[in-house]
Amino acid sequence: MELTQIRLLVSDFPAVYRFYRDVLGLKPQFEAESGPYAKLSPDTGHAAIALQDRAQMAGLLERLGAEPDGHRALVVLRVDDLDAVHAELSSRGAEFLRGPGPMGDRMRVAHLADPEGNLIELQEWLAPREQA
Numbered sequence: 001m002e003l004t005q006i007r008l009l010v011s012d013f014p015a016v017y018r019f020y021r022d023v024l025g026l027k028p029q030f031e032a033e034s035g036p037y038a039k040l041s042p043d044t045g046h047a048a049i050a051l052q053d054r055a056q057m058a059g060l061l062e063r064l065g066a067e068p069d070g071h072r073a074l075v076v077l078r079v080d081d082l083d084a085v086h087a088e089l090s091s092r093g094a095e096f097l098r099g100p101g102p103m104g105d106r107m108r109v110a111h112l113a114d115p116e117g118n119l120i121e122l123q124e125w126l127a128p129r130e131q132a
Contacts (some may be wrong), residue, residue, distance in 0.1 A: 007050040082124035
């Protein structure tokens with residue numbers, strides 16, 4: 001078994017696609033602003049985020065036809081310099097729910113949300129985990 005992606009079901013595909021591409025700066029596998037599917041990746045690592053039009057999936061799984069309540073996902077992206085990324089994303093129009101700050105003694109984090117309310121955590125690791 002291999003994890004290939006995390007897929008977010010979205011209702012306003014173009015808005016969410018532009019957010020991940022233009023605001024977060026993820027690279028699309030192919031241009032697909034109108035959907036119904038897109039896969040976007042950061043410059044480093046193997047993980048990817050995919051977007052899927054909720055209405056299309058509701059044709060396969062009827063229960064997805066209703067809009068969900070509350071927060072549905074937390075996407076975590078590791079960055080080398082949280083303050084620099086915070087400033088860059090803010091200049092692109094990102095509105096942060098919580099600016100850079102500590103989370104425990106090993107990392108700093110900042111939080112924002114995509115246009116449909118999926119939470120995004122940016123992490124800067126301060127110290128590697130100690131080897132036991």
